Amino acid sequence: MDPIHNPYAPGAGTPPPELSGRQDLLERVRIAIGRTRLGRPAKGFIAVGLRGVGKTVLLREALAMATGEGFHTCFIEAHEQKRLAELLVPHLRRLLLDLDRLGRLAAEVKRGLRVLKSFLSGLKITYGEAELALDIDPEIGAADSGSLEADLSELFAAIGRAAMVRETQIALFIDEIQYFGHRDLGALIMALHRCAQERLPVLLISAGLPQMVGLAGRAKSYAERMFEFPQLGALSREDADRAVAAPAQAQGVVVTPDALDAIHSEARGYPYFIQEWAYHAWNAAPGPRIDREVILVASPPALKRLDESFFRVRFDRLTPREKHYLRAMAALGPGTWRAGEIAERLHVRPTSVAPLRSGLIGKGMIYSPQHGETAFTVPMFDDFLRRIMPDWAPPSASR
Ligand SMILES: Nc1ncnc2c1ncn2[C@@H]1O[C@H](COP(=O)(O)OP(=O)(O)O)[C@@H](O)[C@H]1O
Numbered sequence: 001m002d003p004i005h006n007p008y009a010p011g012a013g014t015p016p017p018e019l020s021g022r023q024d025l026l027e028r029v030r031i032a033i034g035r036t037r038l039g040r041p042a043k044g045f046i047a048v049g050l051r052g053v054g055k056t057v058l059l060r061e062a063l064a065m066a067t068g069e070g071f072h073t074c075f076i077e078a079h080e081q082k083r084l085a086e087l088l089v090p091h092l093r094r095l096l097l098d099l100d101r102l103g104r105l106a107a108e109v110k111r112g113l114r115v116l117k118s119f120l121s122g123l124k125i126t127y128g129e130a131e132l133a134l135d136i137d138p139e140i141g142a143a144d145s146g147s148l149e150a151d152l153s154e155l156f157a158a159i160g161r162a163a164m165v166r167e168t169q170i171a172l173f174i175d176e177i178q179y180f181g182h183r184d185l186g187a188l189i190m191a192l193h194r195c196a197q198e199r200l201p202v203l204l205i206s207a208g209l210p211q212m213v214g215l216a217g218r219a220k221s222y223a224e225r226m227f228e229f230p231q232l233g234a235l236s237r238e239d240a241d242r243a244v245a246a247p248a249q250a251q252g253v254v255v256t257p258d259a260l261d262a263i264h265s266e267a268r269g270y271p272y273f274i275q276e277w278a279y280h281a282w283n284a285a286p287g288p289r290i291d292r293e294v295i296l297v298a299s300p301p302a303l304k305r306l307d308e309s310f311f312r313v314r315f316d317r318l319t320p321r322e323k324h325y326l327r328a329m330a331a332l333g334p335g336t337w338r339a340g341e342i343a344e345r346l347h348v349r350p351t352s353v354a355p356l357r358s359g360l361i362g363k364g365m366i367y368s369p370q371h372g373e374t375a376f377t378v379p380m381f382d383d384f385l386r387r388i389m390p391d392w393a394p395p396s397a398s399r
């Protein structure tokens with residue numbers, strides 16, 4: 001069928017034609033937004049899940065919700081090489097300037113801007129001048145101690161108060177939050193804690209890889225009581241079928257039950273894979289009917305596309321030793337493996353590959369579901385590694 005009318009949306013953060021299976025979670029987000037708007041206590045969110053399960057899509061949906069409710073928002077994507085303050089400051093500056101323009105002169109808003117200015121001097125962060133020009137004197141003695149935890153808390157509280165006098169709320173969206181280091185994460189949690197204690201309307205809605213639950217708890221032990229950690233995973237069979245069938249049906253296209261079976265056995269309910277298979281199925285179908293034969297034709301290009309994009313970009317960021325380690329893990333099969341089992345497969349002592357393993361966790365390739373365990377953060381990455389490194393063999397024991 002005509003690709004121009006293809007409704008499916010494989011991609012990163014690309015909204016799917018049918019947002020399937022996330023209604024309960026979106027309802028919880030809606031409640032938290034509503035409560036924040038009324039000045040009632042609400043827990044923030046750290047949604048966790050593997051790559052391609054729809055975390056970014058969900059954040060975008062929540063962003064639209066918050067904006068619709070009149071919140072002032074910022075959306076940040078954390079990054080391996082960037083510090084929290086560096087990413088946050090330009091957004092907070094814009095936010096405060098927006099609050100400033102929102103009404104008549106307000107002391108709390110001006111103070112927010114001054115505190116931001118002192119925050120910058122305290123941390124000695126340098127930015128492009130145009131980016132950060134703040135034509136205001138710093139608030140000496142506030143948020144300029146040089147301790148990130150203390151200063152960020154002070155800054156968040158100042159911004160929260162500024163929002164309060166403007167009778168608005170702030171929602172902070174952070175994607176890939178697992179990339180923040182221990183110190184940054186601790187400071188962020190503490191700053192939000194301060195806002196909660198002062199009943200200031202600042203809500204965090206964020207998403208990250210599964211290791212985030214542990215990282216947050218280690219950064220601040222009270223994190224588990226401050227946030228909800230909803231788990232996003234593969235869709236149930238029913239939701240997966242709807243993600244495929246509903247968009248087709250909307251254009252008068254039938255997807256037969258055996259086609260749905262075939263897609264499910266390939267995509268296993270993972271949202272990104274579902275989009276990729278459905279997309280190729282649409283293009284391969286000769287007419288307004290997607291059946292099992294169509295899926296058989298669509299599967300090789302769908303898989304090729306996955307290999308060349310979703311899997312490949314991650315594979316290309318690995319060093320040869322990292323590839324070797326992960327390939328040994330893939331050789332063990334799907335699932336979760338103890339670090340010792342992987343080392344054994346490589347005929348090395350676990351301690352000698354411990355730094356390699358930590359590096360791979362830092363890169364977001366693997367995570368530790370339980371202490372000492374290791375699993376891929378990308379669904380079906382083990383299959384891919386076996387495809388792309390077919391001739392790999394474990395080193396012989398004698399070496
Ligand atoms: N609930 C859903 N139902 C169907 N497709 C979805 C759903 N959530 C996400 N997708 C699709 O999955 C892909 C990956 O989504 P994304 O939000 O980028 O995942 P993540 O951020 O977890 O890696 C996108 O192509 C998106 O259209």
Ligand SMILES: [Mg+2]
Nearest residue numbers: 013055056175
């Ligand atoms: Mg994402």
